[in-house]
Amino acid sequence: MAELSPYLSFADNCEEVFNFYKSVFGGEFLTLMRFGEHQTECPYPADESHKIMHVALPIGKHTILMGSDMPGNMEPPMNGTNFSITITPESKEEAQRIFDGLSAGGTVTMPLSKTFWAESFGMFIDKFGVSWMVNF
The missing domain is CATH 3.30.720.110 (Signal recognition particle alu RNA binding heterodimer, srp9/1)
Structure with a gap:
């Protein structure tokens, strides 16, 4: 059976959101990558290199809550x-x-x-x- 992992997109506060979720669920991030730390095919404005490119937080036996910030040059998230x-x-x-x-x-x-x-x-x-x- 396939596993389902919610992936949330934010404008510029993904790190704040996931630190909040981590404070409730506990555990540690499996991954926390910033745009400026990696070469990426996804273009982003230079002043947004601190934004979260990908974060993953396990919240159960088979569930990982994931997310990212959307660069300012992409459509805003819902x-x-x-x-x-x-x-x-x-x-x-x-x-x-x-x-x-x-x-x-x-x-x-x-x-x-x-x-x-x-x-x-x-x-x-x-x-x-x-x-x-x-x-x-």
């Missing part, structure tokens, strides 16, 4: 407007920790609570505009 990332924790306590951590500074659209299909389910848009669902 942050969280047409999808939600759903995460399925291994315990109710972990669901609460992840929900509280990721929703901090964002907008809760459905508080984490019991539903007819889940012991705990909640939805929010994080402070970076990415839509999440927590389902335990």
Whole structure:
């Protein structure tokens, strides 16, 4: 079976976003590359060499959350407007920790609570505009 790894694109704050996600999920980045560190076929303005070309953060046994900044000469990214990332924790306590951590500074659209299909389910848009669902 193929594995699915969400890939998020940002205008210029990918490093801030992924440091926030790392503070919630823990772990270490598998990869963190900047445009200025590598020769690339992707053209970018010289003053954007500090931007993130690729970052990868494991957030589960088989899931890697990935992302990058989009160079200013490319189309702007759509942050969280047409999808939600759903995460399925291994315990109710972990669901609460992840929900509280990721929703901090964002907008809760459905508080984490019991539903007819889940012991705990909640939805929010994080402070970076990415839509999440927590389902335990």
